[in-house]
Amino acid sequence: MQVSTETKEGLNRVITVTVPAEDVKKAYAASFKKVAKNAKLDGFRKGHIPTAILESTFAQNIWSDAYDQLINDTIDAAITESKLHVVGRPNVSIPKASFNKDEDFVYTAAVEVMCEVELKPFEDLKLKQLKAEVTDADVDHMVETLREQQVKWQTEDGLAAEDGTTAKIDFLGRTDGKEFEGGKAKDFSLVIGKTQMIPGFTEQIKGHKAGDSFTISVKFPEEYHAKDLAGKDAEFDITVNAVQKAVLPEVDSDFVKIYGVKDGSVETFKADLRRNMERELARALRNEIRDRLFKALSEQYGEFDVPTPFVQLEIERLRRNMMQQMSYYGMKKLPEAFTKDDMYKDEASKDARLGVLLREIAAKAEIKEPSEASVNAELDLIAGAYEDPEQFKAELRKNKQQFANIQELAFERDLIDYVMSKAADGEEVASFDEIVNKRAAQH
Numbered sequence: 001m002q003v004s005t006e007t008k009e010g011l012n013r014v015i016t017v018t019v020p021a022e023d024v025k026k027a028y029a030a031s032f033k034k035v036a037k038n039a040k041l042d043g044f045r046k047g048h049i050p051t052a053i054l055e056s057t058f059a060q061n062i063w064s065d066a067y068d069q070l071i072n073d074t075i076d077a078a079i080t081e082s083k084l085h086v087v088g089r090p091n092v093s094i095p096k097a098s099f100n101k102d103e104d105f106v107y108t109a110a111v112e113v114m115c116e117v118e119l120k121p122f123e124d125l126k127l128k129q130l131k132a133e134v135t136d137a138d139v140d141h142m143v144e145t146l147r148e149q150q151v152k153w154q155t156e157d158g159l160a161a162e163d164g165t166t167a168k169i170d171f172l173g174r175t176d177g178k179e180f181e182g183g184k185a186k187d188f189s190l191v192i193g194k195t196q197m198i199p200g201f202t203e204q205i206k207g208h209k210a211g212d213s214f215t216i217s218v219k220f221p222e223e224y225h226a227k228d229l230a231g232k233d234a235e236f237d238i239t240v241n242a243v244q245k246a247v248l249p250e251v252d253s254d255f256v257k258i259y260g261v262k263d264g265s266v267e268t269f270k271a272d273l274r275r276n277m278e279r280e281l282a283r284a285l286r287n288e289i290r291d292r293l294f295k296a297l298s299e300q301y302g303e304f305d306v307p308t309p310f311v312q313l314e315i316e317r318l319r320r321n322m323m324q325q326m327s328y329y330g331m332k333k334l335p336e337a338f339t340k341d342d343m344y345k346d347e348a349s350k351d352a353r354l355g356v357l358l359r360e361i362a363a364k365a366e367i368k369e370p371s372e373a374s375v376n377a378e379l380d381l382i383a384g385a386y387e388d389p390e391q392f393k394a395e396l397r398k399n400k401q402q403f404a405n406i407q408e409l410a411f412e413r414d415l416i417d418y419v420m421s422k423a424a425d426g427e428e429v430a431s432f433d434e435i436v437n438k439r440a441a442q443h
Helices: 021-038 051-057 059-082 136-149 253-258 266-301 308-328 342-365 372-383 389-398 400-423 432-442
Strands: 002-007 012-019 086-093 105-113 127-131 152-155 166-175 178-191 213-219 233-247 424-429
Touching: 002 059, 012 059, 021 051, 021 059, 021 105, 051 059, 059 086, 059 105, 086 308, 127 266, 127 400, 136 266, 136 432, 178 233, 253 266, 266 342, 266 372, 266 400, 266 432, 308 342, 342 400, 372 389, 372 400, 389 400, 400 424
Parallel strands: 127 424
Antiparallel strands: 002 012, 012 105, 086 105, 152 233, 166 178, 166 233, 213 233
């Protein structure tokens, strides 16, 4: 067998394989024997068809099977001999079939090879090691947030609408003197300072009390979602039915029992709350550092060719994620535009390049499997919220699929720690709100 390679554009290569005639004869004989045993032809008993008739009648079957067998027997050895790091399945073709037992058999295999990436100094990334902690003020702020979730609204006569109150209003909107669709409501609850309305709408409600009727003038934004209203002047007839003030619950035993504190202790409640916040902060910190590092690596290396199979895997992953997101809104099937590869290709290519970099980094760092410390750290993040964390962690280890996911996260954690140990250039101190709440708003 002779093997030669030809370099094409990018990562594409063509391997040409020449199989000697001696092997062609053997493959033909084996194929002929197989066909002869099973061939059926009117006028002849099965297995007793003359050779000449078999070769003329079933030539295509014999040669097709022989060539397939030759390719299957030689393709792996040919790839090995080429010394190419082939990715994905080769696309085999026969440029010119001779159908002659006394001639060599030549076929080609179009392949993609693994891209070669030379790692750059991690020190050039100059990333800040991100630090944050949960303070007493953060806990107090979270308590206030939970109190607001349990707010009760109390109507108060003579109360004027202002920030923090709720105005129960009727409104009727007009543009060009005519009512428009969606511009009418009865007893609408407008939380002053929180409910999003047309610019200028809420501001003109402030100061009014129950029983007031008046007309306000506003202008729809140019980028308003309803195109027939975008940029138009409008007026609204307003009637204030009631103004309510917020009544927040006291932080006492009754309040904390709502959040599962059975003994009604405020101290226990705050301690549990702090632990939950610390777990959430640890998760958010890790994800923020991860995102910053991956972005920096992508910018450091820029664009480079990656094998198509890698990109296709990322496309499928992104498409599955999109389907999961759509399912949250009750959609059982992706719209046609969301099924096409082109929609995901740019992001998939970027993710595929990052995957290549991470594999190279893992090889350099000799990280072949996650450390037990990182596995335990990932387990702690999940199990800490459960009543018996140790039992829950033991159950997770028994679940092959879930534990495999945890090991994958732990492996990534080890990679990030390895790079950051070299790339970190000083520290950046952030608050709980900056890391957790603002990050949640961005995503």
